[in-house]
């Protein structure tokens with residue numbers, strides 16, 4: 001099948017989307033539209049779901065919607081930004097020469113600090129699931 005692509009084959013880079021703000025007035029943007037990330041650590045949908053759930057929590061706590069959205073973004077955005085950084089950085093070696101790539105990816109698997117950074121999102125307890 002891959003041979004049949006011939007000259008039609010192409011490679012698209014994954015998007016990394018960062019908005020100046022996730023909300024304006026009473027409107028909020030969630031999911032990939034707000035914070036798409038390369039799927040290197042498989043957390044894009046996880047972030048979308050965490051931000052959707054926490055959005056409901058902050059709106060339930062505060063009837064002032066613009067203020068609730070601002071608090072939501074201030075408190076919740078850092079874990080998504082961390083996830084975007086890690087996902088982007090861990091994708092860089094995939095374009096390096098094989099020797100350097102193997103060296104870099106081997107090191108990222110052995111470094112306790114890097115493993116902690118990579119798994120931080122998966123181990124994060126989302127707002128709305130823990131006792132508040």
Ligand SMILES: Cc1cc2nc3c(=O)[nH]c(=O)nc-3n(C[C@H](O)[C@H](O)[C@H](O)COP(=O)(O)OP(=O)(O)OC[C@H]3O[C@@H](n4cnc5c(N)ncnc54)[C@H](O)[C@@H]3O)c2cc1C
Nearest residue numbers: 030031032033036037038039041042043044045046047048
């Ligand atoms: C290869 C790959 C592997 C991944 N693996 C993981 C993983 O293991 N774990 C994980 O958590 N995440 C993973 N992700 C990320 C995850 O797929 C996305 O973060 C998630 O789907 C984002 O959900 P969303 O609803 O924000 O956007 P989307 O899923 O993109 O949904 C947007 C929807 O809007 C529709 N749409 C667009 N424009 C319009 C329009 N003008 N009018 C009407 N509809 C429109 C689109 O057709 C689409 O159905 C992966 C992504 C890729 C590409």
